[in-house]
Amino acid sequence: MEVLLNLTINGIATGSLIFLLAAGLTLIFGLMHVLNFAHGALFAWGAYFGVWIYTQTGSFVIGIVGAIVIGALLGWLLERWIIQPVYTNTMSQIQVTMGLLLVMNECIKVFFGPNQVSVQLPSYLDESWLIGGVILIKYRLFVIAIGILVFLGLQYMLKRTRLGLIVRAGVMNKEMVQALGVNIKKVFLYVFILGCGMAALGGMLFAPYSGVIHAEIGMDYGILAFIVVVIGGMGSMVGSALAALLVGVLGAFMTFYVPSVALAVNMLLMFGVLMFRPAGLLGRG
Amino acid sequence: MITRRLASSRWWIGLVILLLVGFPFVSDSRGALILMTQIFIYAVFAMSYDILLGYTGIISFGHAMFFGIGAYTTAIFLHRWDHSLLSFLVSLLAVLVLTGIVSYLIGVMTLRLKSHFYAMLTLAIAGLFLVLAEKWRDVTKGSDGFTFYIPDLLKDRTSLYFVALAFMILMFFLLKRFTDSPTGKVLQAIRENEQRTESLGYQILHYKIIASMVAGLAAGLSGSMYAITLRFVNTAVFGTNVTLDALLMTIIGGVGTLFGSILGSALILLVHAGLTDLAKIHWIFERWMIFFGAIYILAVMFFPQGIVGMFRQWRAKWSKG
């Protein structure tokens, strides 16, 4: 029983991290029809630069803020110079974002060396409580809390703000949004920046969670985020949140009981969804 | 006019082949010979990718799986059975059967999807093969890989050079034949306008599966040859980088031209070799992928027609006056 509970909490925490990555991916795809293969690279950049700032300043919070700022800044640059010129060309778009993933991963190796970097938690987060045989690790709860906060924040943004209104309308009919006098390109930029900021935040939170980071986490977690977005339904925020939890918890149990097939199970899950319900569990067809 | 241009292009293809055949007699550098051999083999892999990207307009991020299947199949045959020429030839047959089946199954299941999802799914499937190769240690020896002996005939670097050259030339003409065939024309029509081709009564899925099978078979063979040149195989053959190499070579050389893939393969492996040498001077050159990645992104954005395409454009402008 304790094991089950621990694994579940563990899985929810991992799910929260994946959600931070998947939320941006699904938002960007839903609105802009851009599948950003480089999205995972933002995760890795967030982790590396966040940790670097954290070790330089000694403050974990500044590290988190720094990661978000770097992510947002990169998002702005990428959208403006790389994504925008290939908006309408799907083929170029897929290729360019994949190339971007490659280059950004290599850049990390140039800046920080090819070896993995180990990360320590600040002491105030590095605690755990033992309650009736269940170990509650403070940092995991912290990650879960941030995941929930971001989810609620996104829901608020989508449902209650003008930006959210435009985003929801833009998903349905971009031409009409523009014909009503809205500069949708500006909204694309905001959404892209938001997505990149969340990805970088996810990476930064991941770093002390896993204890070590390496350049390939961008690719690994990028694929996980894709899986989540496909399962949840492209463009569906709630779907992504649920799928992230599913993949997170499933992954935690799988790595515990049958570690050799953990990754394969996720892939098969995505495969099944794409085969039988291509729009995803909560997506519209 | 057309026949003359065709004749002239035949003429310089002949010249290139002649130069390549003469190369081992002029150069006595073992390193250069090995490098050239690799260029030929990678050229076939890149050409197989061009069938998908350049001729059909499909982006796969999992093409490495066929390369890897080829490499492992041949390696396992030579390692487990014996290292005779017969064993090698049988392994090639096995590669054709295996890659044929795999590419057919994957094609049937995934080619229905839209381009984004197809790209993503092939990335994931190639990832599965990588995991499989790492976990199935009894056969693959995991990421450490294993070495094996190759048929005596191929041991000599010069004869391997000629075999690889013959392999490339053969594959070039076979694939050329394929792209010029009625089926190849339909593929190009799909690339240009899928809906319209469909409305003309062609079964898009059917043709796409053919394209992915042809590409898979050719990629598998190039994987076999690759294993032979290394006399070693490990899980790296399934890596995403392998697919990206093909993508890079095809894009930089020029998509939809086949010949561009050969050029791209030569360019990238030569520059790679040069940069690896430079890495002794400064470590930044070890990260050569950055340079290629950046060039690749710029190429996709600004020169989507690649070297061969640019050359053709330039020649067309020139002959117009």
Place this chain on the structure above:
Amino acid sequence: MMTLLKVDRIETYIDQYHILQGVSFEVKKGGVTVLLGRNGAGKTTTLRSLMGLNPIATGAITFKGEAIHHLPTYEIARKGIGYVPEDQGVFPDLTIEENLKLAMRKTDEATLERRDWILQLFPDLKTFWKKPSGLLSGGQKQMLAIARACVNDNELLLIDEPSKGLAPIMVDKVMSVIIEMKQRVTVVLVEQNFYMASTIGDDYYIIDDGRTVHTGMMKELKENEALKKEYLGIA
């Protein structure tokens, strides 16, 4: 009367197809100008070109004396042009309230006043205020689309086939609303329904094969059987 909109020999390509091959017309302030023509003649493309959704290749579009054809769609809209597309373009998952809110570029006194005026013209919208607009009937969607186009202080409305797929009683309703709106805005109307076009139109242009081929007052066209037969296929 002052010329509000001047369209001068515009040509538009969609992919490789040469859809508009020289469309010219003028719209006077305060009237209803109807674009007539067979299916596929280029009427819808003309409106889309005006909105910048299918940018023109050559020619000029002048609105209130200012060239607008090089502007992006959203800036054209902000100049004071409202657009009601053929499929109404309502956002099905958004409620009526949200659809209107999205359209309102300002929330000042005048805009709110216009909104209330529209809601009084279309009481149905008020009834289903919090319903997703995808659940509305065709006529109600049409009303919402028109409401959305004139909630801002637009001077020109482009309306594409408002009668399409509507029951006759709804056609009358939409017609009466457009007549009511004439007091406030100028309208360019694409319409196949000749009854509607001839009832509310002041002047007309006939577009055929991507060109404006004929123009005149609606009153005269009603009498001219030969012309109607030639270009509109109605006897």
